[in-house]
Amino acid sequence: MVKKFFRGLKGSYIALILLFLYSPIAVMIAFSFNAGKSRAKWEGFSFKWYAELFNNSAIMEALKVTLIVAAIATVVSVILGTLGAIGIHASRKGYATTLLNLSYLPMTMPDIVTGVSLMMMFGFVAGFVKIERGMFTMILAHITFDTPYVLFSVMPKLKQMDPNTYEAALDLGCKPMKALWKVIIPEISPGIITGALLALTMSLDDFVISYFTTEKTQNLSILVYSAAKRGVKPDIYALSTIMFLTVLALLIIVNKRSTLEDIG
Amino acid sequence: MVEDTRLIELKGISKSFGTTQVLKNIDLYIRRKEFVTLLGPSGCGKTTMLRIIGGFETQDEGKLIFDGKDLSGVPPYKRRVNTVFQKYALFTHMNVYDNVAFGLKLKKPEELLSGVSNPTRKQVKEEINRRVTRMLKLVKMDAYAKRSVDSLSGGQQQRIAIARALVNEPEVLLLDEPLGALDLKLRREMQLELKTMQQQLGITFIYVTHDQEEALTMSDTIVVMNGGEIQQIGDGKSIYDEPKNAFVANFIGDSNILDAVMVQDYEVFAAGRSFECVDEGFAPNEPVDMVVRPEDIMIVGEDVGMLPGEVKSVLFKGVHYEMFVEAAGFNWKVHSTSMYPVGSRVGLSVVPSNIHIMHKMKEQTAPAAEESK
């Protein structure tokens, strides 16, 4: 009886926290389907704002930028990060530690400082080479903050692997590159895929660093920011709902994968 | 049977990691179809030696001759040698069949099917299938071909690792403590199986272990190593019966090792009295180690034995009792099938041929010499 009471108490507390975390999101999703312009009064269900969203060329352009940046940044960071992890794993300790500490740096530095520091460097380089702060610089910045996440997803898989795996492949007749491609990469592929999904999520999600590394080109986050400064609008609700659901889907996949690994 | 041709020769091999020298000027040859065990405590250099033969490490000095050719600088994938690794290093992303077929799939079709000109893909596939199936049968794992390697027990993974290496028909199989992770009963079974397999296939095995019993069970030749140096080479019986120094005596089987002085040929002085022995050729009054195996000491009546003493402790070891008997200021380890209770007065006796005299080991020469003065 007492036990049940305490369980109920704990349950209600967790429920309250969930309510706190989800009510704004729930309201946002609900009113993105509102027929009227109000964000407080329900005027009937409609896809009106979604339709408007897809007809808004600025939003569609920002969507395109977001997707291109995320795709390229993910591919490049997966290659850089995976090779980096393999290299660090095979290196002597001093060099490996230095590089790992360096990898923590962009993860611990405040986003705003990462953003402005890259902005200044791009500004400096622009004095010599014709380079505009836009999609290209945004991609460079995204690769920079994505890659450590790939690295740290792959590293544990390398550590878990039998230390003789690479040598076993050589022993059975693989040349070094083939051993890497046929044995090491498949062995660590769960880590690579998790890293890729993380990089994709981070990239789709980023606002602060993108904000400082581009000038005219907007991604969705920047677009939401400039729209928010002018007040809340239901079409941005619709956009946010789509973005939220996309990230949600990606995270469910990441989570499914890692729980599957825990079991296996 | 072991052939009298030298397949592998190590000539003056040295290797250091950083400032520690793990192999010091090693000379060794291994004959065709021989089962050689590198035996020694951890850190003695045995695994490094194996890795040099496998091509995973390069020696700093010396030569590695394989079938008459210098192998130095030849990468592992070009050596006719395969390895069974300590924790097996199976490829977890492949099933059992694909693990075993891995090496065959890398071979050129002409290599797989000699005599067939321009073999088709189908022929190659069938040949691989034939060899893999035969090998899985040999290790009694043919029922598990489609299983993932993660689902196998340690013993089963072990068999797959052996099959994966043997299917490539290497001239030499290197085994790095392959039974280390198995329980005692399984170890004993696998020891016998490995020995049978080696004899059936007629392949040279180089086996690394720190387990003396394993070495004695399987090997044609045992190479005892310590501190990066070879201590003794010989078959199990000669190493057990005639250990060259106190380290070997102590590492292989149990021993009583006493500081002694070789008075003259066939007479040694230890534990306060002279013993008759069968050794000769030492300098007069040379300080030596006297080694007596616990099972070679007989317990007799206090008045008839060579040394009177008192039983200090008794342990039942299954087949025999292990007793410590204090006599002439030394704690003698004695194995006997009959038990003498603690406190009983007994006499110890040993026949001359069971007393082994060996030179003092280099490192210990100075202090031991002083002691005997």
Added chain:
Amino acid sequence: MKRSYFSAPYAVWMVVFTIFPIVFVGLYAITTRRADGNDLYTGLANIGNIFGNEGTYMKVLWRSLSLALQCTAICLLLGYPCAYFLASKDFAKHKTLYVLILLPMWMNFLLRTYASMGLLERNGVINSIVTALGFKRLELIGTQGAVLYGMVYNYLPFMILPIHTVLKKMDQRVIEAAQDLGANPVRVFYKVTLPLSIPGIISGITMVFMPSVTTFAISGLLGSGNFMLIGDVIETQFMSANNWNFGSALSLFMTVLILISIGLLNRMDKSKTGNGGGKW
């Protein structure tokens, strides 16, 4: 080719895009751009400006620190019980609950802030409920409370995650041993569970305090720009005031401040776990 060379492209990338930019922050922080367009070495003058200017920036800095501290404290008070309950036997099996708590963490913080705006705004959901109940409309948006709410809302999951991880990993036998030795549940909590969860609390504090002290946009959107925080000042220096030198000085100052606090927190963590929990 040695496998260790594979890390070369990564190493080069990290140096070019992490170390070099930081060097720029340093260089800009110690120079001033003159009217003729030349840069002049001015040493610590820009850093000094943070403390000068009749305390304008000190006020902002103080507000940032105080809001971040309040936010961290509230997150700890709200988050610890939540993490504790989720890790308890009653809910340990409900993995979905835990995932639900962490999900917003991965959602763009702008979207979360934008969603909160909808809740708090003058004609927002809360006010429409309030007025429907016959009360006077509340002024929610544009207050310091709204900014604090926004910060807590954004960073709460970052507090729950590390605490939950530590509690979950905690050896249940330690707790059973304490119970076995006669400690009642409250004592078990204060003497065993809480001291053992300090590493989680510390990384939680780090993960909340760090981003909240440099946050920007939240105060602009929820505080209607009435409560400038240090992140907003940095943003202004780069995006509108065009004073990169002072902006860099502020960035450098904040980074150093944060690195020092992480260092201190880590030391606390070590000394606490080093002597087996100590007294708390």
